[in-house]
Amino acid sequence: MPDTIFARILRGEIPCHRVYEDDHVLAFLDINPLSRGHTLVIPKQIAATLDQLSDESAAALGRALPRIARAVMAATGTRDYNVLQSNGARAHQAVFHVHFHIIPKADDGSGLGIGWKPQQLDDAEARKLAADLSGRLAAA
Ligand code: 5GP
Numbered sequence: 001m002p003d004t005i006f007a008r009i010l011r012g013e014i015p016c017h018r019v020y021e022d023d024h025v026l027a028f029l030d031i032n033p034l035s036r037g038h039t040l041v042i043p044k045q046i047a048a049t050l051d052q053l054s055d056e057s058a059a060a061l062g063r064a065l066p067r068i069a070r071a072v073m074a075a076t077g078t079r080d081y082n083v084l085q086s087n088g089a090r091a092h093q094a095v096f097h098v099h100f101h102i103i104p105k106a107d108d109g110s111g112l113g114i115g116w117k118p119q120q121l122d123d124a125e126a127r128k129l130a131a132d133l134s135g136r137l138a139a140a
Contacts, residue, residue, distance in 0.1 A: 006097035024060035035110035037076035041100040048096040049087040078104035082112040
């Protein structure tokens, strides 16, 4: 697995503005924020995408994210925010170490812009897909 800028931050080779750390999680300010308070939350586990995470890392992230979100909202005075987590280059992932963005949506409009192009869910296809997914999850 290739080294990443976030692995280097974890090793202390590159500085960051750290906001939170525990045994499994580190959070720090994004170097190119979309809005004030834009924070990155990463596992200490070296993993490129979310599906590769251990249960332990996933649980630690799940525990930390709402806490960090509360702090970001309190510090920025913002109520609205997005949590963005991208996997793979086509999904706009640039750093191949799992990370969650917490991005306040400020009154001035700064924050995450979303292009959302919904399609119609076909009922027959949805039944097949849901059965496929639930079967896989039951076996996991
Ligand atoms: P992605 O597009 O992979 O979801 O987002 C990667 C994020 O990492 C970007 O928002 C970018 O600004 C941030 N980033 C890249 N390099 C560094 C760095 O060296 N330090 C910090 N704090 N953030 C970085």
